[in-house]
Amino acid sequence: MSNLEVWDGTISQKDFYVAARTLVERWKQVNPSLPQWTWIPSKSTLMGSSCKEEGYLSLENMFHIDRNEECLIVDSFSEREETDDVATLVHSTSNETHIYDFHIVYSFSYKVPVLYFHGYQSDGQPLSMDEIENDLPPSSSKILRESKWTYMTLGEHPYVRRPWYTLHPCATSDWMKLLLGGTSMKDLDISSYLLSWLSVVGQAIGLRIPLELQQSSNSSSSRRGATKSPTGTEAVEARSGQ
Amino acid sequence: MATTELCSEEALRFIWGGAIPLQIHLHESEVTTLPPPPPALILGPRIGYLPLLVPLLKPYFSSTLPPGVDTVWFDYKGLPLKWNIPTGVLFDLLCAEPERPWNLTVHFRGHPGETLIPCESEDNVKWSFINALKEAAYVINGNCKNVMNLSQADQFELWQSLMKGNVEAYQRIASRLKLGPIGEDCTLKTGAGQPRQALGEADTAGSSRVGRIPVRLYVRNIIQDLDDFDEATAVDSWDSISYINRPVEIHKHEGHLLTLRTALKALLPEIFDDETMPDNQIFSKEEGCQVTNPSFEDYETPNSLRNVETEEASIISDSVVLSKKPKVKLIRIQGIELDLSIPFFWVVNNLMNPDYFIHICVFTEASPSQVLVR
Numbered sequence: 001m002s003n004l005e006v007w008d009g010t011i012s013q014k015d016f017y018v019a020a021r022t023l024v025e026r027w028k029q030v031n032p033s034l035p036q037w038t039w040i041p042s043k044s045t046l047m048g049s050s051c052k053e054e055g056y057l058s059l060e061n062m063f064h065i066d067r068n069e070e071c072l073i074v075d076s077f078s079e080r081e082e083t084d085d086v087a088t089l090v091h092s093t094s095n096e097t098h099i100y101d102f103h104i105v106y107s108f109s110y111k112v113p114v115l116y117f118h119g120y121q122s123d124g125q126p127l128s129m130d131e132i133e134n135d136l137p138p139s140s141s142k143i144l145r146e147s148k149w150t151y152m153t154l155g156e157h158p159y160v161r162r163p164w165y166t167l168h169p170c171a172t173s174d175w176m177k178l179l180l181g182g183t184s185m186k187d188l189d190i191s192s193y194l195l196s197w198l199s200v201v202g203q204a205i206g207l208r209i210p211l212e213l214q215q216s217s218n219s220s221s222s223r224r225g226a227t228k229s230p231t232g233t234e235a236v237e238a239r240s241g242q
Numbered sequence: 243m244a245t246t247e248l249c250s251e252e253a254l255r256f257i258w259g260g261a262i263p264l265q266i267h268l269h270e271s272e273v274t275t276l277p278p279p280p281p282a283l284i285l286g287p288r289i290g291y292l293p294l295l296v297p298l299l300k301p302y303f304s305s306t307l308p309p310g311v312d313t314v315w316f317d318y319k320g321l322p323l324k325w326n327i328p329t330g331v332l333f334d335l336l337c338a339e340p341e342r343p344w345n346l347t348v349h350f351r352g353h354p355g356e357t358l359i360p361c362e363s364e365d366n367v368k369w370s371f372i373n374a375l376k377e378a379a380y381v382i383n384g385n386c387k388n389v390m391n392l393s394q395a396d397q398f399e400l401w402q403s404l405m406k407g408n409v410e411a412y413q414r415i416a417s418r419l420k421l422g423p424i425g426e427d428c429t430l431k432t433g434a435g436q437p438r439q440a441l442g443e444a445d446t447a448g449s450s451r452v453g454r455i456p457v458r459l460y461v462r463n464i465i466q467d468l469d470d471f472d473e474a475t476a477v478d479s480w481d482s483i484s485y486i487n488r489p490v491e492i493h494k495h496e497g498h499l500l501t502l503r504t505a506l507k508a509l510l511p512e513i514f515d516d517e518t519m520p521d522n523q524i525f526s527k528e529e530g531c532q533v534t535n536p537s538f539e540d541y542e543t544p545n546s547l548r549n550v551e552t553e554e555a556s557i558i559s560d561s562v563v564l565s566k567k568p569k570v571k572l573i574r575i576q577g578i579e580l581d582l583s584i585p586f587f588w589v590v591n592n593l594m595n596p597d598y599f600i601h602i603c604v605f606t607e608a609s610p611s612q613v614l615v616r
Contacts, residue, residue, distance in 0.1 A: 109377045109381050109456065156324070156326075161485070162357060163355070163359045168373070
């Protein structure tokens with residue numbers, strides 16, 4: 001494994017921008033009726049004109065829908081074409097409704113995307129850690145209880161500069177390497193990086209990732225197999241085509 | 243061993259011994275007794291974190307607190323302080339002109355959850371530190387396995403030694419993490435004959451490897467046409483401070499000539515432009531002649547340190563900067579106002595925090611006209 005050609009699971013900032021555009025486009029094709037991922041350019045003037053690609057991805061106003069024992073599903077309250085047998089929409093405007101905003105930020109330290117999210121009630125009141133934990137898929141809330149400080153914590157959002165929840169990225173490059181297994185640098189379609197990444201991270205936080213999102217992406221997705229969740233304590237099957 | 247030449251034991255001890263005299267007032271809204279309690283006087287270690295002072299403050303103020311549940315936080319002139327930033331860095335950043343004692347306000351109630359991460363226990367601080375250490379390890383080695391693989395006992399001891407300021411105990415464990423020192427070419431030195439990583443990670447080996455140094459950069463713009471920092475207004479919002487958390491990347495052949503200036507230029511190309519920043523330009527005439535050393539001034543400054551700090555610092559450049567860009571007024575690391583021509587490897591090896599990050603405060607100054615343009 002000393003071959004330097006072997007991809008290490010990380011992504012450069014420039015490629016992150018490229019992959020972000022791919023995610024934005026694919027999401028729009030697959031989920032035209034859901035809230036859309038948008039690219040938010042950084043407002044900082046310090047980094048200069050050299051960094052037009054500096055910024056983050058944002059998906060806001062996703063409604064949490066509790067479907068019994070099933071994984072937490074986060075969904076838009078707008079219409080969906082999904083044919084799930086469980087009630088799909090929650091039109092309730094009570095304070096019980098939980099709304100989530102998701103941001104994908106590039107970490108220069110870890111050279112991988114990092115998910116930041118923020119949950120609040122319909123009146124704007126932020127959700128407590130306990131409320132968020134209840135909204136998580138059972139597998140994630142279990143990990144959260146076991147590794148309180150190394151899985152998901154409140155941290156400062158690097159652009160918004162406010163406390164947001166974040167999933168720790170220290171194992172991301174490892175599971176991305178497994179996810180796109182053994183790909184050498186030259187065969188790697190880096191533009192599909194975020195689609196694959198989101199298939200794992202989305203599951204961890206209960207963000208439903210439409211199956212089609214990855215299907216038409218590159219050949220590497222077919223090599224995808226079982227992999228580990230961010231903490232490595234539980235196997236998660238990445239959502240693959242049926 | 244080469245280690246002793248690269249890192250000064252003396253510098254390390256000064257970094258660990260540095261402390262800010264704090265005068266901590268209980269916020270008036272939480273005073274329920276007359277007369278109000280006098281402020282608490284405490285030495286806050288520079289490498290420590292404000293919540294770690296709570297066990298000292300709580301008994302001091304507890305009898306006057308209104309009923310309720312504690313979530314302790316601090317402010318300086320109304321600015322809520324981020325507890326995950328080391329105390330010395332907060333001081334360097336927020337007190338343009340060092341204030342002694344540093345007057346802070348402590349609150350046990352009314353935590354501003356919108357802007358501050360709550361700190362409920364020492365565990366919050368510990369894990370914030372460990373996560374920073376992990377991040378630094380990842381930056382340096384391409385993985386954080388050495389930190390993750392610390393035994394519970396070692397992790398506990400590492401944290402205890404930081405809290406107690408026990409540098410020897412800290413070094414004993416930290417040296418096993420293989421995160422330093424770096425050589426003059428700014429690449430990681432490892433013990434002779436020792437495999438650099440038992441794990442054989444491809445990304446940590448090979449001659450094409452890019453060296454990465456963990457840096458946290460805080461850029462504060464002083465919007466004033468003043469030479470006198472005393473009159474610099476207090477920071478009223480964190481929005482006026484830019485925070486840049488990204489590594490300095492060094493290609494092997496560049497490492498030897500790398501100065502603090504070159505390193506900062508890589509992170510802030512717009513500000514550390516060669517044209518706008520001729521050598522020694524950072525010091526105004528007044529400051530150039532009296533380089534102060536806030537963290538060490540209570541001590542006898544060792545010659546080795548003093549030389550580095552004052553060398554060339556008094557040379558005054560009269561070149562006029564016509565650029566519209568913000569001008570760099572001051573660079574401060576560990577309370578020391580640094581000249582930009584210092585070799586970067588020296589800064590890294592000697593001035594880093596125990597989390598293996600170099601925390602750099604940069605003060606820039608925009609002329610009033612620039613401010614209007616915005």
